[in-house]
Amino acid sequence: MKTSKQTKAQEKINKKKEKNYQKQVQIIEGALQVFGEKGFEATTISAICKKAKISDATLYEYFNSKEDVLFSIAEYYTGTEIQKLKEVNHYIHDTRERMRMLIQAHLEFYESNPLYSSVALLNLKGNRNFIKSKAYGVVRESTRVFVDTFSEGVEKGIFRDDLDKYLVRNMILGFIEHLVIQWLLIGRPDEISTYRDTIFEMVIRAIEKNNPSPRSLS
Amino acid sequence: MKTSKQTKAQEKINKKKEKNYQKQVQIIEGALQVFGEKGFEATTISAICKKAKISDATLYEYFNSKEDVLFSIAEYYTGTEIQKLKEVNHYIHDTRERMRMLIQAHLEFYESNPLYSSVALLNLKGNRNFIKSKAYGVVRESTRVFVDTFSEGVEKGIFRDDLDKYLVRNMILGFIEHLVIQWLLIGRPDEISTYRDTIFEMVIRAIEKNNPSPRSLS
Amino acid sequence: MKTSKQTKAQEKINKKKEKNYQKQVQIIEGALQVFGEKGFEATTISAICKKAKISDATLYEYFNSKEDVLFSIAEYYTGTEIQKLKEVNHYIHDTRERMRMLIQAHLEFYESNPLYSSVALLNLKGNRNFIKSKAYGVVRESTRVFVDTFSEGVEKGIFRDDLDKYLVRNMILGFIEHLVIQWLLIGRPDEISTYRDTIFEMVIRAIEKNNPSPRSLS
């Protein structure tokens, strides 16, 4: 089963593009709901198709496999989200403000899309195949704003120039995502976006320049 | 048939404690290897038992289900790790140093136990049943050192008293775990413990007291 | 995992009716053969499917479980038999003759369908779940002719009015079925329908009216 998947996957490249985009979205939305509630393994194709009001076989006209559907969810939602972010970003010129906005936007996006958060953080983050997928590229791309914004700050001299920019991204995303995961799993805190300013402020302290560490750091 | 299953489920609890502890560990170690390499779903009971050199049926003398084995891995390793931490912790009096040590210890533990890291961060973190399990309690307990250390710092006046201690823990763990996950999945960075000082330093800046944020924070 | 099973159970009901009736019968006939020869527990789904020339998975498109197949056999054959009985019954006006016919029909049905007899009397009679099933309703219904015929005789004044009609049914069915079971298990007597007249006559003596018991019955 595992081996044959690989082989067949190649024969079926990009079935998607050719077909009705509308229906793809319909399926993705159905899948989001079921995956989000039950998790990937516990979800059946049948359940997705029932939500999407299509037959099981039809799903395979639009996607190559159950996992393809899962990954496509990320691609779709991230793509959509990136658009919004770019627009807002366009109007913000202050780097610090951009960073604040990014954190806020991420928190709010997760908070207002718990099903997607569940899929992304409980099912995708940790999926070894995901990182090989095209969808992962899109998701990764979407986090580049943090890297870029940090770099921008470094150039402007407001952020420390002795930090690995990817490590900074790690910190910010790790912080946010860990919080969201906890919120999803144990329901605490009630609202995560409440913390947006504190989080921003902690991040800023960690990365801002003229912010001498009181004692020398070994 | 259905009803008797329910009944038996109750009788089954605590099958473990009564039996040979040695063999439990043997199974846990076999399972760690297979789960760590293939992931929970892709792992079969047979594979675990082959590694542990026991029959499939025997596994069920010691554990109630595949998931029980998974959770027990966390319980076992965390329990062991907590012991070590407590010992070291005992000899460190400086709060800052304690925090440094904790971060270092966590990073090194993950780095030197990639299989366990894989199980814990790719399979357990995100498992909705895990948080209901006894094992989760142990894991959670093990992270309390961060909360306690932070509180200690607050009391001593070296850490900010305007931060939610759980949020602080979130930041630290999120940061570390996100880094480890990336390391596991895409192999970067090569060595995560290299970053121990930078990470510590970023964390410290975020939580240390006499560290006025240069501009006012809205 | 546990919860979703419950949910699915509800969705599953009535899988049958919607699908190809032809194939259902095909499966039922295959199952009859295997159940009839080996008994319920000793029969495997595989064996049934081999007889029915379908794959194991296909069986589950038409039935919900092995037990569902078993019960459906009874429903199917009883349903068919009831039809025949009703037709014949229609042309018989004499109550005594009707009773004779019923006994004869039952004996002959069992005798000419030993596989079904085996399933019905060795596997179903005594199955605690069966009485809760829909199929049981059909079977029960099919024995009502005995009750009705007896009542008819009572009304006409030819049968005793001091007997519980259900007890009468018990006697007749118990008599017949016990005989059939013996025939199935130890092969004696060779032919059960040989006894049709004797059985009828014994039954009649027990229930007929102007048939004073010689001595007083305490």
Place this chain on the structure above:
Amino acid sequence: MKTSKQTKAQEKINKKKEKNYQKQVQIIEGALQVFGEKGFEATTISAICKKAKISDATLYEYFNSKEDVLFSIAEYYTGTEIQKLKEVNHYIHDTRERMRMLIQAHLEFYESNPLYSSVALLNLKGNRNFIKSKAYGVVRESTRVFVDTFSEGVEKGIFRDDLDKYLVRNMILGFIEHLVIQWLLIGRPDEISTYRDTIFEMVIRAIEKNNPSPRSLS
């Protein structure tokens, strides 16, 4: 599994006799309870042994298999019951009264031992292996009283001499057992021994001699 059972069974002949009779009874009583409540297939050796307060392995010191235990229940209880019957029988000289007593005794035995009734009528009657067992011989033997009593009546000229004595036994046992099964499964009637006189009287009418059937019997 099926084939090896046969082979091994021969090696293990009569393990029973040599051992502690006390413990055998203890096991049989435990088994009666579990078999009686759950049925043969749904009963596990473990459950029996828990009731009997011995270890699973010990059961096999006294019995050769799970089925052996089942059959032994019948042997034990029937043996005990036969004793009682013989005693009572000894003091009854009237054939008709003997028949009345037998019916009454059977009904009362079943009614006061529902667990045994369940085992005997739901699990044993219909078990194809049972008839090959030694236990079956004992059970069969116990029903000979009906045959003998009927023969006695025939000799004395009070019972019809045109009836197959085994058919008579069939009628009586079938009647009684069918009633008991119904009582076990659907709980009706509330008390079966209430019917003892009616049943006796119906039986008597069917078999008594100077009891001319009103019309000629074809």
Place this chain on the structure above:
DNA sequence: CATGAATGAGAATTCATTCAT
């Protein structure tokens, strides 16, 4: 005698996926 420990053997069921129509 009693039993703790180990296991062989199986078997029902699930589901993603395919394909002819």
Place this chain on the structure above:
DNA sequence: AATGAATGAATTCTCATTCAT
């Protein structure tokens, strides 16, 4: 384009039974 029907392939878990101690 859509789908009803069919199935291959797999896997957890159960349990009667054995045997060394």
